[in-house]
C-alpha cells in the first residue's frame with residue numbers, strides 16, 4: 001500500500017549444521033561414508049513494516065536477550081547464537097532503524113520457535129496485539145505442556161498475559177497490502193507475510209518455511225527442522241506460484257546473505 005515502508009533488522013548470527021536446513025546435507029554416501037559436518041552461519045532477522053494506517057508493526061522478534069540461560073542446553077548446543085553484540089538486541093536494532101519499542105503497534109509472529117519469539121519479552125505488560133496463527137499458538141502450548149517439543153519453544157515466550165490475537169483463516173489481509181497465509185511444513189501454524197510496497201514491489205517474508213535461499217531457489221526440501229515434509233512441499237508450491245505471479249522479493253527466515261544484500265541496498269523499502 002502507498003505509504004508503507006519496511007526495514008530489516010539484523011539480530012545476530014547462529015551457527016548450525018546445514019542438515020537442519022537442507023535435507024540430506026552432510027549425509028554419508030557410498031563414496032563418502034563419513035563426510036565432515038558443514039556448519040552454516042545464519043542470521044536472526046526481524047522486519048519492521050510501517051503501515052500508514054496500522055502504524056509500525058514488527059514481523060518476528062528474534063531470540064531472548066538471555067537465550068543462553070533460557071534455552072534448553074540441547075537447543076543451545078545445536079543452535080548457538082555466536083554473534084550477539086549490543087546492536088543485535090531487538091531494542092537497539094529498532095532504535096537504529098528509527099523506532100522505539102513503544103512505537104510498535106502490533107507484532108506478527110511467523111511462528112513461535114525460541115529464535116523468533118524471544119523478543120516478545122519486550123512486550124510483556126503491554127496490550128500490543130501479538131498476531132499469530134491459531135494453529136501455531138495451540139501447537140506451541142501443546143509442545144511445551146506435554147514436553148513433546150519443548151526444546152523448540154520456551155515456556156517464557158508463551159506468556160498468556162500477552163495480548164494474543166489468533167488468526168484462524170488460511171489467508172487473511174490483516175491490513176491493506178499486508179496478507180498473511182498459513183503455510184505449514186516447518187511448523188503447522190507457520191504464517192508468511194506478503195507486503196505490497198508502492199515503489200519496491202511485493203515482498204514475501206517467509207519465516208522458517210525457508211531458512212535459507214537454497215530451499216526456495218533450488219527447490220531443496222527442508223532438513224531435520226521440517227515437521228511435515230508433505231505440508232512443506234505444498235506450501236513451497238503455493239508460495240512459488242505466488243512469487244512468480246507477483247515477481248516478489250523473497251526474505252528467508254535466516255539467510256544472512258539475503259539480509260546483508262537487502263540492508264546494503266536501502267535503509268528502508270517503500
Ligand SMILES: [Zn+2]
Pocket residue numbers: 113115116208253254
Ligand atoms: Zn528460526
